[in-house]
Amino acid sequence: MRFRQISLVLITTCLLANAGLAETPDWSKRALQRIANPPLGLPAVLEPKDNPATAEKIALGRKLFFDRRLSSNGTMSCAMCHIPEQGFGNYELATPIGVEGRSLKRNAPTIFNVAYHRTMFHDGRDNALETQIYGPFLATAEMANPSVGWLLQTISGLEDYWGLFEKAFGGPVNAKNLGEAIASYQRTVLSANSPFDKWQYGNQKAALSAVAIKGLKLFKGKAGCARCHIIKKDSAIFTDHKFHNTGIGVKGDIEKPADKSPVVVEISPGITVPLPRSSVDAVGEGHQKDLGRMEVTDRPTDLYRFKTPILRNVALTAPYMHDGSLTTLAQVVAFYNEGPTNALPPLHLNQTEQAALVEFLQSLTGDNIAELVEEARN
């Protein structure tokens, strides 16, 4: 009798647990809503016709994004360089560190509003979130999977994924649906309705301080920022989708960082060792030259050109520029003020004007950051 009672309890608990697993979590439904109806100030999200997001794809994509088992030695996930609490980027490191401490030559860009980028990476070498994943999954300095097949086999072997691809895509994991799931999650990380948006698009005249309004005027006028970081009538994503030489590339190739401190490396889950920076640099991309867009097109005119970043939430995504060489927004503004290239002549902004530009940039932080972090981690 007693035994029967216990087994009944066990059976019901198991059934309930299974029902919990089978049901799509509420957060993923809310995230799906966000794609359909983006926060104030953002334009409509254009999804590829063959990959409209669903709550199932989003939930699966998030699981994959946070899964350290999808790297060669089980230590790296996407989220370890695109850290939710660090503006979905990495503000501790100018250039992040991948598997076995291999350092990268570029700064990890934020995932916030990545749905709007028409090209991926600082040099725009890929053109879709669906295919972009194979960059980090396969790069020896990032997640170091030896091949696509190996990665797919790893995922098929993980019990907690059994049934999930079938449910989201109607079939087992493959090279295409893996990218589609992660892309669907990344498209939900939308953030706007910032003080700027409330002022500009929501008719809330108290949302921006007088200083920030002055900064906005400079941004669109005398400082010329909006030529590339575009603001439209009904929405703004602060990029022209083009590649420009701002002078950072040349500067970076001349002055190399002289950091000699040891790097703490996780060689397998939970086991870390400090390694001399020289041995880390020897296997990483630390001191490679960065030719920018020219690495993609081979055109000399593209030398040192980098993609115009989306400036939303920029106060949360330091350090700045493709190499993370500028650490504060004040430094970025001072950099432009000096006139870094012939195409970007000196701006002659005084200290008050520079501070106003910084205050404007700080008004671009969306109102749902805590919600997005919580959604990523819950």
Ligand code: HEC
């Ligand atoms: C070791 C750190 C690291 C890991 C792990 C990593 N990334 Fe990145 N990510 C970067 C860096 C650095 C760049 C910029 C590279 C470049 O421009 O060449 C980048 C670029 C991107 C971009 C392009 C954003 C833009 O604005 O163009 C996306 C999207 C992205 N990563 C998503 C992912 C996903 C998904 C994963 C997991 C499959 C992942 N990343 C794993 C460091 C990392």
Ligand code: HEC
């Ligand atoms: C000619 C086009 C152009 C103009 C004009 C321009 N920018 Fe940029 N901006 C860029 C590009 C391209 C980058 C990326 C450079 C890199 O990655 O090395 C960038 C990077 C930035 C960043 C760093 C963002 C990040 O996430 O790393 C900030 C902040 C910024 N610009 C603000 C401004 C401000 C403020 C002005 C006006 C004073 C301005 N920009 C004028 C093209 C431009």
